Amino acid sequence: MTKTVVITGANKSIGFETARQLSQLGHRVWLGARDPKRGEAAAQALREEGHDVRYLDIDVVDDDRVRVAAERVMAEDGKLDVLINNAGIPGTYDGPLDEGVDNVRKVYDTNVFGTLRVSYAFIPLLKAAEQGVIVNVSTGLASFGWLTDPESRYFGTNLLGYNSSKAAVNGLTVSLAKALEPYGIKVNSADPGWTKTDFTGHTGNHGPEDAAKIIVRxxxxxxxxxxxxxxNEAGSLPW
Structure with missing residues (x-):
């Protein structure tokens, strides 16, 4: 069955590869990005590959742009099958004692409140679908089980704003999953793994092609x- 999909932050890296893989499966993808030039170029690149991809102007920290984006999808498709909250920022790489409230607030505004803002706007469209799905892109750095385990590779990566914001995203996943269960809407968090992107200075275990697989699944x-x-790709993760 062809599904209608919205992906935020999808003009590059994991978001773009997720758009590609879902469109390769025959789904209609709304490729969300805050920069119209980059967003339209990314959508056009996938259309040239023969896929049904449209650019969606959306900035997750802007109430008006989020509202207008949801209105456009409703006007053109009447429903939404899948929402992928992928947009996010890493914040600074200062230590927890030096990051500061303003920097952490900026990270939360995108990663946490942006995810919630977009979810609220598109939930009516998800309710109109036969079976809606929300995927919140998280990280292994949000796992308290891993962050508190000295044997975990994540133990030493102590990014106060980013780690805690993605842990909050996991909290949104749990709360929204409970609230939306009566409507048949499923909500999960995905850890794409340590991926070679701008976030990581292009270090990591794999590229966006592999990272996107768990999101697509x-x-x-x-x-x-x-x-x-x-x-993640291997199965369930500890919260």
């Missing part, structure tokens, strides 16, 4: 698929 679950979970 969660985006395409059926009515028997999981909800209120946190997953």
């Amino acid at each position: 969660l985006a395409t679950i059926d009515k028997d698929g999981p909800t209120m979970g946190f997953f």
Whole structure:
């Protein structure tokens, strides 16, 4: 079944590759980006590959642009099957004692409140679908189980704003999953893994092509698929 998909922050890296893989499966993708020039160029690149991809102007920290984006999808498609909250920023790489409230607030405004703002705007469209799905792109750095385990590779990566903001995103996943269960809408968090992107200075274990796989898997679950979970390619993760 062809699904209608919205992906935020999708003009490059993991978001762009997620758009590519979902469109390769035959789904209609709204490629969301805050920069119209870059967003339209990314959408055009996928259209040239033969895919049904449209640029969607959206900035997750801007109430008006989020509202207008949801109105456009409603006007053109009447529903939304899948929302992928991918847009995010890393913040500074200062230590926790030096990052400062203003920097952390900026990270939260995009990663946490942006995710919630977009979810609120598109939930009516998800309710109009036969079975809606939300995928919140998180990180292994949001796992308290891993961050507190000295044997974990994540133990030493102590980014106060980024780590805690993505842990808050996981909290949104749990809360929204409970609230939306009566409507048949499933909500999960995805950890793409340590990926070679601008975020990581292009270091990592794999590229966006592999990172997108778990997002695509969660985006395409059926009515028997999981909800209120946190997953990477290997399976469930500790919260």
